[in-house]
Amino acid sequence: MxxxxxxxxxxxxxxxxxxxxxxxxxxxxxxxxxxxxxxxxxxxxxxxxxxxxxxxxxxxxxxxxxxxxxxxxxxxxxxxxxxxxxxxxxxxxxxxxxxxxxxxxxxxxxxxxxxxxxxxRSHRRAFFHSRVPDGVRSAVAAAGEAGGVHVVEPGHLDKLAELLGFATRVLRDDHGYQRELELWTAHTHGWNAVGDGIPEDGLSLEALPVAGLVRRDTPVPDDVVLAGRLAAESLLIVCTDTETRADDLAAGMALQRVWLTATAKALVGSVITQPLHLAGFRARLASELALTGVPQAIFRYGYPAVPAAPAPRLPLGELFPDGPAGGLR
Ligand SMILES: Cc1cc2nc3c(=O)[nH]c(=O)nc-3n(C[C@H](O)[C@H](O)[C@H](O)COP(=O)(O)O)c2cc1C
Incomplete structure (x- = not known):
């Protein structure tokens, strides 16, 4: 048969x-x-x-x-x-x-x-003041572990605050960068919007400056205040052993498993990669936080204090370059 x-x-x-x-x-x-x-x-x-x-x-x-x-x-x-x-x-x-x-x-x-x-969804606001239990934090981090990918809780928050504060100041004053960001944050509004880009109301200044994407007017707290705010959140860094295209893809897969696991446990969070693109930043992050491998993304999460609106999406038909795939909209 x-x-x-x-x-x-x-x-x-x-x-x-x-x-x-x-x-x-x-x-x-x-x-x-x-x-x-x-x-x-x-x-x-x-x-x-x-x-x-x-x-x-x-x-x-x-x-x-x-x-x-x-x-x-x-x-x-x-x-x-x-x-x-x-x-x-x-x-x-x-x-x-x-x-x-x-x-x-x-x-x-x-x-x-x-x-x-x-x-x-991306929740860039401050979290509810309640610590995520150890067992839940371990399960969220474990969800991202895969061959060549490691998900770690960073120590040395004073060093992390120093690095993020520095990156915030550099990004805030980078005019070319800010022009590009304006283009991607200007055009999407409301709960039912269709399209791409980040809705203005999805951004927030109240938590970490880097959590809301650094813009021209983002205030930068001093390093001690920033370290205190980092300590109030649950943080993870997704690292890969090496850096190839396959590693970048695997890091994204791991990040999403971590995020969905957190969501399934009634947690919310947002991802930070913005500072990791500055020249030399990832090498300093790895050495000052004693990380093994290449840092790919920072994930901050906690319990929600307020709801966050969903970001818009393109019509489904845009996913199919070779045709409308059965009339999907
Ligand atoms: C690879 C990657 C990098 C991202 N970097 C940042 C970032 O640096 N700061 C930020 O606020 N959001 C960042 N985001 C979140 C996106 O802005 C967000 O996913 C997008 O606007 C869609 O909104 P949603 O997550 O609510 O669906 C990143 C997401 C991905 C997948």
Whole structure:
């Protein structure tokens, strides 16, 4: 008897996967991804034309964003009740191919993370003053551990405050950088907006200056005040052993697993990569905080004090460069 081949995806199933991908976090909400579907194979490709020359000159955050989208894609395939295999592609265009296999019930954990996808959002505000219990913090960090990726709670908060304070001052006075950021924060408003970019009301000055993306008018507290604010939050740093395109993608996948795990546990958070693009910053961060490997992203999280609005998304049809994929909107 010959085994039957896994069934090709239906239009409804493609829509289900696309919705999960589109809800992934991305640098400046640029949503730098596209999907190409061939039967039971889905390519996740980079969407060109949304380069951030000042914030992300080497495209590292773009790959991290694609990694986050890949985690959502994998969870959505599993939530459909199908097995899947993810293969990294060393290609300027397609970053990974997900091959969808036979029926296989999703685990409780995959379901919980899948259901956290629409609830996760960037929460850049101050958190509720209640410490996250040790066991919960360990589970959130462990969710990101993978081959070549480590997720660590930073010590030496005085050094971290010094470095973040320095980065804030540099970024605040960088006119080219600020012009680019204005372009990405000017045009999205309201809860039901469609498009890309960061809504003005998603930014906040009340927590860490770097938590709300540093702008021209961001106040910089002194290092002691900043160290105190860092100590009031739960922090994680995602590091990779080396730095290749595959590492950047793996870091983004890990970041999203961490974020979804936190969301599933009623926590909220936001990611900080902005200072990590300054020349020499990551090397200093690694040496002063005694980190092993290359720091890729800082994740701050805690319990919410106020709700945060969702950021807009592009219409689903924009995910499919080769056609409207069954009329998805
Ligand atoms: C790789 C990456 C880097 C990011 N860097 C920052 C950052 O430095 N500061 C910040 O406030 N948000 C940062 N974000 C969050 C995005 O701005 C956010 O995901 C996007 O605006 C969509 O909003 P949402 O997370 O609420 O869905 C980053 C996200 C990703 C995936």
């Amino acid at each position: 010959t085994a039957t081949a896994p069934a090709a995806l239906t239009t409804e199933q493609i829509g289900f996967l696309a919705r999960a991908v589109s809800r992934a976090p991305s640098v400046h909400n640029s949503q730098p991804w596209q999907l190409r579907v061939r039967g039971t194979e889905v390519d996740l490709a980079v969407r060109h034309g949304v380069e951030l020359r000042r914030h992300d000159p080497f495209g590292r955050d773009r790959l991290l964003s694609c990694g986050a989208a890949l985690t959502d894609l994998e969870l959505a395939v599993r939530a459909l009740g199908r097995d899947c295999h993810v293969e990294y592609r060393d290609d300027e265009d397609v970053v990974a191919t997900v091959t969808i296999g036979r029926s296989r019930p999703a685990s409780d954990r995959d379901f919980a993370l899948y259901h956290a996808i629409p609830r996760r």
